[in-house]
Amino acid sequence: MSRPAIALQVYVLDTPDPSGLASFYAVLLGWDIDDAATDDDWVQLRAPAGGGLAFQLAPEFTPSTWPDDRVGLQAHxxxxxxxxxxxxxxxxxxxxxxxxxxxxxxxxxxxxxxxxxxxxxxxxx
CATH class of the missing domain: 3.10.180.10 (2,3-Dihydroxybiphenyl 1,2-Dioxygenase, domain 1)
Known part of the structure; x- marks a missing residue:
């Protein structure tokens, strides 16, 4: 069997504030918010070359305490x-x-x- 077409669409970050975090990364990266892919609990940024970042509402999100917990960065x-x-x-x-x-x-x-x-x-x- 040959590999089916699989591509990364977006990398998603959980956050209690999708709009605020999307705005933070939009400023840092110079990317635009994709209004067509955005609603109350999901905000998406599009990279100029395709793909991007998305921010998903997660009211109970708890960030890693690295380096205090010594578990590691996990994902970043x-x-x-x-x-x-x-x-x-x-x-x-x-x-x-x-x-x-x-x-x-x-x-x-x-x-x-x-x-x-x-x-x-x-x-x-």
Whole structure:
């Protein structure tokens, strides 16, 4: 049997505030909210090249407490940047908070978005 056509449509993040979190990532990434794929408990962003991120209402969402729980990041977004310092200033200005992990690196930094999801800024090679 050959592989059926399977493609990633969107990566979904649970949040108590889908509209607010979508706005946060829209500003960070410069993507537009897809009004045709949005309702009261679901907001979707479209990447210019296709795919994107979606934000699903989850009133009981509890973010990971990494690095305190030592379980690990589990799942997170890596966002590629040319300038770590400039990108850090941008994400902090728009509501992110810096997370100092157990393994500091000169090539990436870890943050929480306004709902508490972890993401990293990764310096491009």
């Amino acid at each position: 977004l890596d966002l590629e940047v040319d300038d770590l310092d400039a990108a850090e200033e941008w994400v902090l200005r728009h509501g992110a908070t810096r997370v100092v992990g157990p393994n500091p690196s000169p090539t990436f930094r870890t943050y929480r978005d306004p709902s508490g999801h972890l993401f990293c800024l990764v310096r491009s090679a």
